[in-house]
Amino acid sequence: MKLRSPCRLSGMGAKIEAGKTNLSDLEAYVLNKGEVAANTSGRQEYLENLINEFI
Numbered sequence: 001m002k003l004r005s006p007c008r009l010s011g012m013g014a015k016i017e018a019g020k021t022n023l024s025d026l027e028a029y030v031l032n033k034g035e036v037a038a039n040t041s042g043r044q045e046y047l048e049n050l051i052n053e054f055i
Contacts, residue, residue: 012029017022 012021012026016026
C-alpha cells in the first residue's frame, strides 16, 4: 500500500492514520487545497483494467 498511498506517511494522511484529526480539520484541509489533479494511480489502474479486458 505504500506505493499506492505515499500521502499516508506524512501530513494530513498521517494524522488520519493516527486518529489525530476530525472532520472539521479535514474539511478545512480540503477547502484550502482547492482543485487537485486526477489521481495518477487511479488512472493507471483504470487503463490497466481497460487493456486487460481486451487481452
